[in-house]
Amino acid sequence: MxxxxxxxxxxxxxxxxxxxxxxxxxxxxxxxxxxxxxxxxxxxxxxxxxxxxxxxxxxxxxxxxxxxxxxxxxxxxxxxxxxxxxxxFTHLTVRENLLTAAPNQSGEGLLDVFLRPGRIRQEEERIRAEADAMIAFLKLDRVADSPAGGLSGGQKKLVELGRALMTGxxxxxxxxxxxxxxxxxxxxxxxxxxxxxxxxxxxxxxxxxxxxxxxxxxxxxxxxxxxxxxxxxxxxxxxxxxxxxxxxxxxxx
Amino acid sequence: MRDIIELASIGLVSGLVIGLAALAVTLVFGIARFANAATGDTMTLGAYAALIGTAWTGSFLAGGALGIAAGAATGLLAYHFVFKKLEQRSSVASLLASIGVGFVIRAVLGLVFGHGQQVFQLPMVRPFRIYDIRVQPNDLKIAAAAIVTLVVVFLILHATPIGRRMRAVADDPMLAKVSGIAPKRVMIALWALAGGVSAVAGVLLGMKTVVSPEMGWEMLLPAFAAAVLGGIGHPVGAVVAGILLGVAQEVVSPLVGFTYKIALTYAVLLGVLLFRPRGLFGRNEGVR
The missing domain is CATH 3.40.50.300 (P-loop containing nucleotide triphosphate hydrolases)
Structure with a gap:
């Protein structure tokens, strides 16, 4: 390409x-x-x-x-x-920052949380596994559940790289x-x-x-x-x- | 001492109701970026819908559910017909429009139901005592319903994908957009959620006092004050500040008299805006 x-x-x-x-x-x-x-x-x-x-x-x-x-x-x-x-996203955790970058997230709304919890959970598990792998790959394990706004400059760059990769x-x-x-x-x-x-x-x-x-x-x-x-x-x-x-x-x- | 604790417990219940209303205000402010003055009247509408539902079904729970549904529908309709069209304009346009939306809701309710007061037909139960503190069983129910609502809202915000996206949009709308988060879906979720929460606040307020077309409008100022005190756009802050305000209002009422306890809200609002505009939970969000 x-x-x-x-x-x-x-x-x-x-x-x-x-x-x-x-x-x-x-x-x-x-x-x-x-x-x-x-x-x-x-x-x-x-x-x-x-x-x-x-x-x-x-x-x-x-x-x-x-x-x-x-x-x-x-x-x-x-x-x-x-x-x-x-x-x-400064108030979201590193993990959540990666999760929000995953594609196909325009699919479900608020109603689906109540009406199709199974489908949401499946989808969620898949991208969570992806995010976990990304966190390990980028060595962000220690800060995975900290708000991204508090990271050092270098760690933020890794998060950005992770977000880019999560989009595919x-x-x-x-x-x-x-x-x-x-x-x-x-x-x-x-x-x-x-x-x-x-x-x-x-x-x-x-x-x-x-x-x-x-x-x-x-x-x-x-x-x-x-x-x-x-x-x-x-x-x-x-x-x-x-x-x-x-x-x-x-x-x- | 016992009097103060009793007043504080009464204040806790009204504080939870203020907190719910403030939560609805702060959610809309954090994501749609304007102070929604129709929040109070959405509460009122929810309370009337719950009255009707209770009368139809004979079940207060079913009535409450209808109230919530009506509140959510009101939020969605207001978004679809008014606020969506003003999205690209300044937040002042939306604020002014929301005053109009609230006025229309209030006027229609007044027209349909009259300006008399109505009450939820709740079973009369004797108050009981815990450690010599008088507790109204209905207050306990109101508090329980408020807490359940808060738990559900925070679970939606923090444990579901749509909640994560809502928080992402509140955090950085531009970044959210290029991350492929569809703004419209987030807005729909926001307005349904804020409308539903407002309705719960309205129903609980109606249970505690009476239902009248002006009840929600009169709650708007305490709700704004709590949202500002909690740090505008900060959901936890709104709830905590609502409880603080509710308790403070009751506890000072023997000192300043029943008529003036509401003045405390104005004083707090003024004080926060003058001395700590970021609010208690101090994050400066949605300010442009």
Missing amino acids: TLRIRGMTKAYGGLRVVDDVSFEVSSTAVTGIIGPNGAGKSTLFSLVTGFLDGDAGSVSFADKDLSRASPMARARAGMVRTFQVPRE ARLILLDEPFAGVNPVLIETISDRVRELNARGIGFLIIEHDLAALTKLASVLHVMDRGRLIASGAPSVVLSDPQVRDAYLGGAAA
């Missing part, structure tokens, strides 16, 4: 925050997006996942055109994002998964990403921690001032003089 981004453009006033960006992301790979602050990376995520409407451009996933689809429809198509500042996503877009996360949890998150990728889930990752990102990603895209300025294998991209100039500045030269 492939995510195809074509001619994506978004301007605020005269400023083109995302300027005619096109590339493809395979759901069998881990792909990185890097670039200085304000390069348009997070805006691109919002455009791709439907949280923002673009001025021009198209998005398709698994050969399905999603350019006009709602964020929910894009998530259902298998493409789910996380947020730079993690977003979770095929391609997960992570917005700065390592920002403000301690080194041990960075390892945990990286390990889980690697393992999930081996199971066939694709990742598109925005990250400033180049060392951690290059260990994960097989392809890097570099953005600067809204434009895509380089794409390719990390070693090639990072030695590109234009990239060094734009992103790493004089300091790393």
